[in-house]
Amino acid sequence: MPENTPNPESPAPVEPEEIRVGVYTCHCGGNISHVVQCERVAKMVGKLANVAVSRTDPSFCSDAGQAIIEQDIKELGINRVVIGACAPSLHEQTFRGAVTRAGLNPYLYHHVGLREQDSWVHASDEEGATEKAMRLMAAGVAKARLLDPLDPIRLGAEKQALVIGGGVAGLRAALDIARQGIRVTLVEKSPFLGGRMAQLESIFPTDEKPRQLLHDLIQAVTAQVGITIFTQAEVTGVSGYVGNFSIQVTQHARGVSPEMAEALTAACTQETPDPFNYSLTRRKVIYQPYPGCYPAAPAVDWQHYDGQPIQVNGKSIVLQDDALVHELIAGAIVLATGFDPYEPRQGEYGYGELSQVITLPQLIRHMALVKNGETLTWNGHPVRSAAIIHCVGSRELDGVHEPQADGQVNNYCSRVCCTASLHTALEMRQRFPRLNIYELYQDIRAYGRGHEEIYRHTQNAAVRFVRYHGDDGPKVIAAPKGDPYPVLVQVKDYLTYGEEIEIPVDLVVLAVGMMPRQVDDLVNMLKISRGADRFLLEAHPKLRPVEMAVRGIILAGTAQGPMNIQESLAAASAAAAKAASLLSLGKVELPPFVARVDPAKCNGNGACVTACLEEGAIALQTFVENGVEVQRAVVTPANCTGCGACVGACPNRAIDVQAWTLAQYDAMVDAIAMDWPELVEVEK
């Protein structure tokens, strides 16, 4: 790795090139031009010093739009490019590609966000939005004049990947990566593989047995060369960067040796609510969630074990969690951390207050415990009538639904619950033919292949549909004493023009949505982003749909948002392909946004070294200048994060972050602050 201080004795570069800036103001298909007068912006910017061409286009990100930019670079000698368009997070990479294809250094381009930060937030002030666009574009030009060509930092990449999460997405991703010849470590927090899928009994649309599918997948994973599995393990430390993440994994002990497992399990008397059955049943703290699980050996639930000794063959045994710490290196990290079902708040549709109100995942587990041919019962009473309420914890409205602890409501659609409800209703109809079933829904979103057929079958299976509005949802109340049914569901049915109806039921089932799993520790360690819905956020929904903005971190499955199993598997394979393509060459490129020292200004005072908190990023070294030993700061780019703490600390302005220099910011501030009547009064 070359150090980032040019040789102080090297000759200064000869004649600087003439700066010729090409400026491109995008209409964004009307998204910008409906508010910002793009032609005026282009005309004004065209008058600025060094601007050789200023154009507009309906869509510069299109192939034709990019071709215009490429042609200008080649034919007009454009050597700096400024593009005003949508957010840089969406198309900065696209335009870097266009600039590179035309033979220009990709870092001689600057992107100005005119859509999210201008036209979309100033729709009621077209004049103000247009002036703002002019100033921002002028600031872009001011920065572009001071851009230098840069080379990416090239680093070796470890051909190893870490997959976090041992559910169906994590298993699929691990298998697909390993099949590309890249070693994989799979880390699963619980003692068993399989995740949420193992809690299902039948999956739509094929009605296959999920645990059989998981069994096959786990068998393939465990047979695959190059996969190491840590169960009951968590990532407890991460440092480094793409290609070379250093990872600490803490693995809890299984707690029982194979030879003692049977005796200890039999002797264990401490019980806890069983999360596999959503607390409908209880299990021992030494447990296996279901027959056929992997690994087959029982494990101790350390969270609930009370530390009391267990008596086995006259011996008193206290279980010990002798946790192990593993240190790993990985070039890429796949996050397959999954989801949790929405937990309704106390009193929401009677949940937690009326014992007859349960969630759809609970119903699925409850039905799994009812033997074929038996009657469906609840609280010891036969269930004659059941209502399934859709969109609980999904498609919530601000001001209508009560916010959660973080002040937010779940305004997204969880996508999976409509078909899951219909599929469950069909199973109920088949197994309990005399049961009255009601589906209370806002809209039916049976969007996947084969899902619409499930909807039709449910309609034809004497399941009654009632449509409610999101701002006028059902009410669940206890029936008056003496009523034949314990619970009443009151709802305005918009299929019958708002008729108010009352449905007497024995059981209310809340079709709860998906919530992102709590992964705050990972979010903080990896410095990754969550979306407004709190799921982990991809870098771009269309162009980089499984990559995160932090390079080398890749998403698989429902960590990213609600998905069904089929979609989770597709996302996992996409994540695996991304990880494999990133690591297969054994090297990666990083953006060159790191500190650079100007040796002519550096006097070796060391303020930058004191200010820097990144280990090994900057140090003072001794050089000989004109026969005299001097100290100068030297940056190690691989260790520099580009925060700029050194820049703010240097009294001589002798250090800057490449492509983010103080001089560039001063120039941008001047362009924004300038009194500018001659420019903003460009003829309309």
Next chain:
Amino acid sequence: MAHSDKPKQPKILILATLAGGYAGADATGQVHLDYPANTYILPVMSPVMFPPEFFLRAFERGIDAIIIMYSGTDSPYKVEADGTASLVNRTYTLMKTRGIDIRRLRLAAICTVCVKPFLKEVNQMADLLKGIGFVKDEITAPAAAQAKGA
């Protein structure tokens, strides 16, 4: 309306971190929530890169207010939370010596989905500027008074 007919607006510069405020501003745009147009957002890796002199220079050039929207303790940079707070405190001291109202510089932790906090910060600063006016008046007033006294 011709631009010259429009009263001059004070300018608010927002230095927004890529890992926090800048994405928060984009999130605000994605939900199409309006705020005043006299706001100019510049992306920054981390605000710790700016020495106090940068802010003083910006005020002297005619930027009427600056909001630093950083990532606070959620920052990807170890130095950002404490370093930025220290930077702002040092800048406040220098602003006072130059007669610049320290309310013109504000530090706010804004996350990638902090739409409401983003709007609150911008609107509060816009309202403040309606009351305290342009920074140039503030900077020149003491100098003029001094000259008159001499």
